[in-house]
Amino acid sequence: MAGTMVSFKSNGSTASGYLATSESGKGPGIIVIQEWWGLVDHIKDVCNRFAKAGFTALAPDLYDGKATKSPDDAGKMMMALNIDEAAKKLNSAIEYLSNHEGVSTKKIGVVGFCMGGQLALYAATINTKVGATVDYYGIHPSVNPDFSKLEGPVLGFFGEKDKTTPKEAVEALEEKLKSAGKTYSFTIYPGTSHAFFNDTRPEVYNREAATDTWQKMIAFFKESF
Known part of the structure; x- marks a missing residue:
C-alpha cells in the first residue's frame, strides 16, 4: 500500500511530507529524514517499507518540493538549508505524527540518511x-546537536570506505555521545561506501x-519505545 503526500502546520505556515500508514x-x-537529494x-x-513492517512513517519535505539527481545541486541545496527552519519543520512533523490516528506510541522514532542522519540526531535533542x-552515515557541517539533551538510545550505521563520513568523523561522534553519557551502538560495515543503503544507486548500494x-x-x- 503506497503512502500519500500530506500537509501539516509549521511555524505559522504549512509544511508537507510523505506519509505511509x-x-x-x-x-x-x-x-x-531525507538525504541531500530531497524528498525523492x-x-x-x-516509508512504505516501514508501513509494511507495522510502523507509520512520515518523511517531511525539508526542501519544499525541490529535488535533484545532481551532486552539485544537492550540495548547494544542503548548504542553503536554513537549520532553524528545518528544526521547526522537524518539530512540527514530530507533533503531527505523534497525534496521528495511525500511531500507537507516545514516543516517536527518527531515522535519517546522509544529511538526514545528522538532522535525526539534532531532532532527538530538540524534541522530547x-x-x-x-x-545512517550522518553528516552536515552546520548541524551540531547538543547531546546533553538527548534522551533516547542511538543506533549508527557507517561505511568503512565512506569518504564523506570517514572513520575519524565516526570516532568524533562516538566520543561526543560517550562524554554526554548517552546510550549508543555503532557498526561500521566493511567494504561499504557512503549511501550503501540506497538501492537506487547501484554504484554504492550494498x-x-x-x-x-x-x-x-x-x-x-x-x-526502544
Missing part, C-alpha cells in the same frame, strides 16, 4: 517525544549491509 492499521511512529522516491519507498534515533541494517533498525525501534 501502518498496514496493520496502527503502529509506532517513525520520522524519516527512495525516501518514500523507505523522540524515543530512539538511527543515524545489499548485504542494507539488509542487515534494516533488520537491526526494525528490532531497535520495536525495543
Whole structure:
C-alpha cells in the first residue's frame, strides 16, 4: 500500500511530507529524514517499507518540493538549508505524527540518511517525544546537536570506505555521545561506501549491509519505545 503526500502546520505556515500508514492499521511512529537529494522516491519507498513492517512513517519535505539527481545541486541545496527552519519543520512533523490516528506510541522514532542522519540526531535533542534515533552515515557541517539533551538510545550505521563520513568523523561522534553519557551502538560495515543503503544507486548500494541494517533498525525501534 503506497503512502500519500500530506500537509501539516509549521511555524505559522504549512509544511508537507510523505506519509505511509501502518498496514496493520496502527503502529509506532517513525520520522524519516531525507538525504541531500530531497524528498525523492527512495525516501518514500523507505516509508512504505516501514508501513509494511507495522510502523507509520512520515518523511517531511525539508526542501519544499525541490529535488535533484545532481551532486552539485544537492550540495548547494544542503548548504542553503536554513537549520532553524528545518528544526521547526522537524518539530512540527514530530507533533503531527505523534497525534496521528495511525500511531500507537507516545514516543516517536527518527531515522535519517546522509544529511538526514545528522538532522535525526539534532531532532532527538530538540524534541522530547523522540524515543530512539538511527543515524545512517550522518553528516552536515552546520548541524551540531547538543547531546546533553538527548534522551533516547542511538543506533549508527557507517561505511568503512565512506569518504564523506570517514572513520575519524565516526570516532568524533562516538566520543561526543560517550562524554554526554548517552546510550549508543555503532557498526561500521566493511567494504561499504557512503549511501550503501540506497538501492537506487547501484554504484554504492550494498545489499548485504542494507539488509542487515534494516533488520537491526526494525528490532531497535520495536525495543526502544
